[in-house]
Amino acid sequence: MEKITKNKLLLVDDEPINIRQIGHLLESDYDIVVATSGQQAIDIASIEPQPDLILLDVLMPEMDGYEVCQHLKGQAKTLHIPIIFLTANHKEEDESRGLELGAVDYIIKPFRPLVDLKRIKTHINLHKDKKYLLKQFVDTLPFATFVVGDDLSIKSYNHLSQQLLDEAHSDFSLVKNKLIYARQASLLPDLIENLHHLDDTASLNNADNIRILKSPRQSYRIFVTPLSEQINCQANNQDIHQDKHQEQDEEDLSNNAVRQYVIYINKYNDFLHIETQLKEIYDLTTAEASLANGVVNGLTLEEIAGQGDLKYSTLKSYLKIIFQKTGTRKQHELVSAILRNFTCTL
DSSP states (O other), X not given: OOOOOOEEEEEEOSOXXXXXXXXXXXXXXXXXXXXXXXXXXXXXXXXXXXXXXXXEESOOSSSOHHHHHHHHHTSTXXXXXXXXXXXXXXXXXXXXXXXXXXXXXXXXSSOOHHHHHHHHHHHHHHHHHHHHHHHHHTTOSXXXXXXXXXXXXXXXXXXXXXXHHHSTTOSEEEETXXXXXXXXXXXXXXXXXXXXXOOTTSOTTOOTTEEEEEOSSXXXXXXXXXXXXXXXXXXXHTTTOOOTTHHHHHHHHHHHOOOEEEEEEEETTOOOOOHHHHHHHHOOOHHHXXXXXXXXXXXXXXXXXXXXXXXXXXXXXXXXXXXXXXXXXXXXXXXXXXXXXXXXXX
């Protein structure tokens, strides 16, 4: 008899009585994993197999549910996991804040089995549908994908990267396990250095992580994105809660930070048309999907505005909405999130 695999659900609450009550209602249908603190939830969410859904209590000591949600939605590895907040104090402004951070729903305590079990099941099914769409689409984009360190040393790469390196007269090569662009040795280091200077004050139209390369043999489009937004997310959280340990925390963060980047390369004449997939996976409107598709293809907002009927100011407003729907905050994070979803898993 074939064993039925249950969906994995992460329950985050610091109150043992809540864990017992909710866990008892869910354990027959789901594989329940429990976290009693925000940091524990962040750690568990990154471990394979990852949760299919997270039930996250809002009020917790040290790190509240909003901070946990912000952290999880700022990480490429956990960005896709749906989060439902658990709260006993339902206020409209609190619900709005949670949804803006990327949560998909709220459940009001005490738990109402008849309604809330169906709510959980619905969101898990939606999540599985999106994962299926991603799996169907994962090999269709023509991206060579490299994961590198600060010094461009190769950590991993996909089969299209190998094809790029093996091409006759390729402009890209590995020298002592480091990725090199033969026609301009400083190009890739400069793109990575540019990312060090991108912060929350950066322009929405910042394209410093994108280059279009034209050579006599072949033209390429190159994107460089951080492998993880953890450093940026933690830096932003320092504004939320300052305490006497701040200087020590900053020192620990600096000492422990290990930067890695993803370099995406495709042939420039291979213009991507992924509007339909963007609409289905991120629930974007037609106009939003068209804008996101242009951004992924390396176009500036001015170029996108010049191709259509929308004004630059309108596109900026749409871009902010896209950031909310995809759980990103800046243009290079948007490109990073979309490309990670649509390229081969490393």
